[in-house]
Amino acid sequence: MQLAINRVMGVLSPSVATLIEEARRGSIRAIGRILTLLEEPDQTSLSILQHIYRYSRGAQVIGVTGIPGAGKSTLVGKIIGEFRRRGYRVAVVAIDPSSPLTRGSLMGDRLRMQEHATDPGVFIRSLPTRGLKGGLSVAALAAIEAFDAFGYDKIIVETVGVGQSEVDVMHAAHTIVVVTMPGAGDDIQALKAGVMEIGDIYVVNKSDKPEARQTYEYLSFALEKEEVGREAPGWTPRLLKTSAVMGQGIKELVDTIEEHHRFIHKTGLAAKKVVERRALLAKLIVESIIARYVDEAFGGLVERIVKAIEGNEPLPNIVMEALREAAKRLYEDVRSGTDGGSKANIPGCS
Amino acid sequence: MSSLPSSSRGRGRRIKVLVAKMGLDGHDRGAKVVARALRDAGFEVIYTGLRQTPEQVAYAAVQEDVDVVGVSLLSGAHFPLMRRLIAKLKELGAEDIPVVLGGTIPVIDVEPLKKMGVREVFLPGTSLKEIIETIRRLAEERRARGETLAVSASRERGQGD
Ligand SMILES: Nc1nc2c(ncn2[C@@H]2O[C@H](COP(=O)(O)OP(=O)(O)O)[C@@H](O)[C@H]2O)c(=O)[nH]1
Numbered sequence: 481m482q483l484a485i486n487r488v489m490g491v492l493s494p495s496v497a498t499l500i501e502e503a504r505r506g507s508i509r510a511i512g513r514i515l516t517l518l519e520e521p522d523q524t525s526l527s528i529l530q531h532i533y534r535y536s537r538g539a540q541v542i543g544v545t546g547i548p549g550a551g552k553s554t555l556v557g558k559i560i561g562e563f564r565r566r567g568y569r570v571a572v573v574a575i576d577p578s579s580p581l582t583r584g585s586l587m588g589d590r591l592r593m594q595e596h597a598t599d600p601g602v603f604i605r606s607l608p609t610r611g612l613k614g615g616l617s618v619a620a621l622a623a624i625e626a627f628d629a630f631g632y633d634k635i636i637v638e639t640v641g642v643g644q645s646e647v648d649v650m651h652a653a654h655t656i657v658v659v660t661m662p663g664a665g666d667d668i669q670a671l672k673a674g675v676m677e678i679g680d681i682y683v684v685n686k687s688d689k690p691e692a693r694q695t696y697e698y699l700s701f702a703l704e705k706e707e708v709g710r711e712a713p714g715w716t717p718r719l720l721k722t723s724a725v726m727g728q729g730i731k732e733l734v735d736t737i738e739e740h741h742r743f744i745h746k747t748g749l750a751a752k753k754v755v756e757r758r759a760l761l762a763k764l765i766v767e768s769i770i771a772r773y774v775d776e777a778f779g780g781l782v783e784r785i786v787k788a789i790e791g792n793e794p795l796p797n798i799v800m801e802a803l804r805e806a807a808k809r810l811y812e813d814v815r816s817g818t819d820g821g822s823k824a825n826i827p828g829c830s
Numbered sequence: 831m832s833s834l835p836s837s838s839r840g841r842g843r844r845i846k847v848l849v850a851k852m853g854l855d856g857h858d859r860g861a862k863v864v865a866r867a868l869r870d871a872g873f874e875v876i877y878t879g880l881r882q883t884p885e886q887v888a889y890a891a892v893q894e895d896v897d898v899v900g901v902s903l904l905s906g907a908h909f910p911l912m913r914r915l916i917a918k919l920k921e922l923g924a925e926d927i928p929v930v931l932g933g934t935i936p937v938i939d940v941e942p943l944k945k946m947g948v949r950e951v952f953l954p955g956t957s958l959k960e961i962i963e964t965i966r967r968l969a970e971e972r973r974a975r976g977e978t979l980a981v982s983a984s985r986e987r988g989q990g991d
Pocket residue numbers: 546547548549550551552553554555589592685686687688689722723724725726
């Protein structure tokens with residue numbers, strides 16, 4: 481890996497500045513390109529973020545999470561339709577679980593939302609859980625910022641909600657909808673361990689199935705006993721029934737999402753969330769950059785480490801040497817950049 | 831705060847491919863086999879399912895910013911459908927995204943399709959290996975040319991609301 485020094489940070493190249501202008505005018509091509517540029521933290525992506533933060537219009541970020549097969553993507557497709565009827569522009573970040581067994585990923589969330597593909601007020605973007613070099617959470621949080629800046633009112637993030645990066649992404653959401661389905665007895669236990677504590681709204685989907693009643697009753701009991709649900713003074717987690725395929729309960733769900741939106745605005749939680757989200761993104765970016773130095777240090781050290789292990793050298797010594805190597809490279813790059821660097825100079829920003 | 835290590839952008843980013851099934855027939859086994867093979871070859875594959883209109887495919891390709899669009903067609907309507915797809919991509923400022931086509935295409939139609947702008951036609955019997963390698967080559971060629979960042983918004987119509 482090359483670690484060339486970029487002395488000037490925060491300066492937009494003319495082509496990127498043009499791209500942002502076109503994205504602001506609604507070019508889906510430009511937005512699509514920018515999302516790609518934001519997938520991995522580097523000078524370009526940071527200057528884009530720095531530049532677009534000012535355009536935020538306080539979009540509601542809605543996390544939709546729950547076990548695979550619960551009907552999240554189908555439900556999101558219906559939610560998009562209802563939001564559009566109410567006049568909102570809607571963006572979706574569909575995080576598709578990659579198969580751990582293969583190198584690539586096959587993403588199919590989008591196919592359940594394709595009826596909205598040609599609607600200029602809808603933008604759907606898929607992200608794989610694995611294989612993004614800067615990590616999933618950086619790409620997802622940056623995409624949220626871009627959609628917020630480019631005029632989408634509602635940003636829906638679909639995830640299966642397992643793994644640290646998906647939990648990170650959920651932390652960026654204003655409103656969390658946990659989707660479950662009937663007959664998921666064991667899965668409810670699994671959900672309880674993971675996402676059941678974080679929901680603002682719970683949905684029993686597939687309520688066209690008779691077994692849905694039992695699941696609903698179970699969840700309603702759990703909610704009453706406060707076993708599940710996110711604590712927020714003034715908001716009691718809601719429980720709803722939907723059938724995404726029959727289009728039932730969608731209006732009520734969207735009403736409740738809107739009600740939560742009003743609640744977080746009234747209480748000031750909405751603005752606080754934006755600050756938290758950006759702080760989290762900054763931290764994740766730093767982590768991802770440090771990880772590059774660690775990778776590089778280890779790359780150069782692999783043979784020595786193998787020898788050291790073979791020679792029964794103490795593990796603490798091995799770890800210290802690798803750390804020293806990574807820290808040295810990081811320090812040198814940071815220092816030389818600081819000495820020779822110029823101030824950020826972003827067009828349109830005094 | 832003025833310096834950052836540059837990333838190895840571009841060199842490591844996975845090739846992203848949209849696999850779409852156009853036409854009215856309900857058979858997508860072939861498209862799914864190709865989609866899985868591409869995934870196993872390390873690509874990021876987005877599958878949009880059956881009975882897609884050319885417009886849906888074009889919008890999805892642009893929103894997902896894919897490197898290559900792969901279309902599967904069995905219905906025989908490949909001329910009008912591909913013409914519409916290529917026109918829509920152009921209208922969206924994405925004529926640089928190569929389009930490839932597979933399915934039941936008669937040999938005699940290959941040249942006219944290529945003239946129309948289809949970059950490659952996979953005739954029945956083409957091996958998965960060949961499909962993978964062709965898509966990889968097209969994606970790499972496009973990236974090597976430098977991904978054109980500036981797009982012409984003026985070509986886009988009906989954006990925003
Ligand atoms: N019976 C029934 N099936 C549904 C419903 N919603 C989704 N499904 C089906 O459940 C399967 C998984 O749906 P999907 O949206 O991909 O679930 P996800 O993995 O949670 O995103 C698909 O076959 C859907 O057609 C529903 O309300 N009722």
